[in-house]
Amino acid sequence: MTQTVRIGTRRSELALAQARQVAAALARLGVRSTTVAVTSAGDTAREPLSKLGTVGVFAARLRTALLENECDIAVHSFKDLPTQKIPGLETAAVPKRETAADVLVTASGAELGDLRQGAKIGTGSPRRAAQLKRLRPDLRIMDIRGNIGTRISRVRGLHPQAEGDLDAVVLAHAGLIRLGRTDIPSRILPILPAPAQGALAVECRSQDCPAPEKTHPLSPLARALENLNDPESNFSASAERAVLAGLQAGCAAPVGAVYENGILRAGVFSPDGSSALEAELPAAQYPHAGELGLALASLLLERGAESVAPLHLNKTRRSGGSGGDISPFAGSALWREEKQDPTAAANDISAKW
Template sequence: MTTLSAPAEKSTAVLRLGTRASALAHTQSQGVADAITAATGHPVELVHITTEGDRSQAAIASMGTTGVFVTALRDALLAGEIDLAVHSYKDLPTAPAPGLILAAVPPREDPRDALIARDGLTLGELPAGSKVGTGAPRRVAQLRALGLGLEIVPIRGNVDTRLGRVAGSATGPGDLDAVVLARAGLSRLGRAGEITETLDPLQVLPAPAQGALAVECRTSDARTRELLGRLEDSRTRACVLAERTTLATLEAGCSAPVAAYAEVAEGEDGPELFLRASVTAIDGSDGVRGSSTGPLADAAALGRALAEELLDRGAVELMAITS
């Protein structure tokens, strides 16, 4: 007589997902948590982690380090306090973290920048002398380079705080005429309706990996790696790899005035990457731009080649300009 063993019970262990406590980080992380549960059946709980970037109100460019929103999450991962972490991909240092692996890059949101201006104005409609707030040196440099005579004001804070500084906004009296934020964050928070203009990349090229999320876990955690792999979007990963390889080859951090944006288009032999990148002097006085096209499998090589072209054209000298 043959005895049949009972089927193994499906594991429903709760996965602990580390996230910053800001509204945007929480929303992004909850979206990933819901996707994990939908794809695998595993419940996920969010664990709030406070990072250096959350504690400080200093301008990012003045904090003297990369990864200010990342280190505490990675430390919690390595200590086994959480099983995975969700990052805004553009916040990650370009160097890999020993013991951790980027297990999934989910589909990307619209990576373009967005203007939220008083009276529904577009960038071109803002009068000379208008005060425009942004915390990113890349945006500062590119907005100045447009030659519109705008006064660029450095700002920090969460989305509500930034939007509240726009004159006539629903959340405050405001001291600015406009702010520039990532469209992806506004969309994830359900606030895309407040955008007065989505900026064309020909005007303001996005940051490397803007709009993309990075889901990280321990390299040794094979079970979690397999589960997270079900969220992977290969085209998004290829685009972001090209963009961030450009950044890394330029030896620039997330606070440098470097922009890179890759898109997938259909070529004669199948899908191709179209990569654009720029380096702009922070005072807007000069800049270099370039583009490259190639197969998705060559994403890293495309990024390196385009960065080397920009270096040959004076990118290092442009990044050294500080005012």
């Protein structure tokens, strides 16, 4: 392949590390690449993530760059993408997934149960906050922002050059691994992760997607993306995201899901941690990830998920990375989750796989 593939990525340390991971995988397939870094509104905004709406806020600028031919592919944290399909774009590959787990980071490597009464824990995730409150109602959950390094520096006693104001922070284990920070004292938390946490999504324009229904020969880029895809990782992440699509869960809804050992589990949690509803289904009866996720979402709804948590809790954000609307895509699903047909959304997620 003589084409040099332009890889679109955000400018954060973790996003650049993820782009380098994809670039290395493409290099092993004989594909040359270069990185195109953009700044998203999620990177520049100062509001808490729970108010911004975590789904889509980091992806919109990158998707715009892809649609406007500033790059050939875009690398996302799969959990950051809205479930709604964007016309002209496709998820072409999900490389081999890292662990989906959340971890508790402390100076001593303490378990959650070992923390002092009323300990202060930092997280910007309503899903994490709800489950932590359920496990330890005494904890003081602090809404925090910033990259991994910034969050780690807030842990009291962990960073030699920072005083620290928190007893612990909660991070995705995959992020620490990708940044080579496995030296940080951490313990895996017994909570449900965000759907598709630990998975990357490589997005491309529709004409470059290696969809099996295409009758004409694949382009060199499409062939490379086909080889980059890990079917097992794609299935697990897509099944989890189909739960979100079926629930029509908004950006700030405390919903978790994980697929492992042939079982899809998901849960809906009240924001204050007082109640929860969890369910699971085996994959054996569902050949497609979308069907499995939708079936589990239906089961949760039948059992009263909407009475447990505000599933449609959301926050629309329309400003671009440098202020002002993104044109011509402002107000579209580039930014926000909109009411949609959940069956169609789940089919968009996994029909190819």
